[in-house]
Amino acid sequence: EPEVTQTPSHQVTQMGQEVILRCVPISNHLYFYWYRQILGQKVEFLVSFYNNEISEKSEIFDDQFSVERPDGSNFTLKIRSTKLEDSAMYFCASNLNSNQPQHFGDGTRLSIL
Amino acid sequence: AQSVAQPEDQVNVAEGNPLTVKCTYSVSGNPYLFWYVQYPNRGLQFLLKYITGDNLVKGSYGFEAEFNKSQTSFHLKKPSALVSDSALYFCAVRDPLDTGFQKLVFGTGTRLLVSP
Numbered sequence: 678e679p680e681v682t683q684t685p686s687h688q689v690t691q692m693g694q695e696v697i698l699r700c701v702p703i704s705n706h707l708y709f710y711w712y713r714q715i716l717g718q719k720v721e722f723l724v725s726f727y728n729n730e731i732s733e734k735s736e737i738f739d740d741q742f743s744v745e746r747p748d749g750s751n752f753t754l755k756i757r758s759t760k761l762e763d764s765a766m767y768f769c770a771s772n773l774n775s776n777q778p779q780h781f782g783d784g785t786r787l788s789i790l
Numbered sequence: 791a792q793s794v795a796q797p798e799d800q801v802n803v804a805e806g807n808p809l810t811v812k813c814t815y816s817v818s819g820n821p822y823l824f825w826y827v828q829y830p831n832r833g834l835q836f837l838l839k840y841i842t843g844d845n846l847v848k849g850s851y852g853f854e855a856e857f858n859k860s861q862t863s864f865h866l867k868k869p870s871a872l873v874s875d876s877a878l879y880f881c882a883v884r885d886p887l888d889t890g891f892q893k894l895v896f897g898t899g900t901r902l903l904v905s906p
Contacts (some may be wrong), residue, residue: 683833719880719897719898720834720882720894720898720899726826733892743839767832776822778836779836780836781826781834781836783831783832784834
């Protein structure tokens, strides 16, 4: 069964540095998402992306965050200047259309020092 | 805005016994409801969904869930629990009337522990 893949599995970064989290969604999917899960807390929506543009973003997704689909397969989340509170698991998800379930990757654990 | 409540942080059940993991929701329109399971160091794995139709939906690994509109609930059930079912379970809702028409809103999760 096709999967959403995320790299790296664990990223350690100094506060203030830029970080890029990478995702390869399922190949025929059209909608892409990023969520995050701070340790011990619930999964929170960050952003959705469709037709090469952001379709919705949460309050968490401020000017420090950006997303990009640089080619036909990758979907990236960039945090420009990381803060301690950005430490979390970041999950990428995709689906074919709005009635289909979102399929999640295994996540990238981001640790900000 | 939509919301989901999972009132139990943990559910303990003996192997072979039936299990129920509770979920209630709040949306402005007719909800799209989902259950996901998370194993350690893994992502969220889709179990089942309710969009429309029969109130009892069946999903992966023998799980099922019942949509109850009057009680705004979508409890996850399994007739006979396995030790391997031990994991973190998340209920999620999407409100198709919300401008964030694709966004999933998750509950806080319920840890299921099945003892041998």
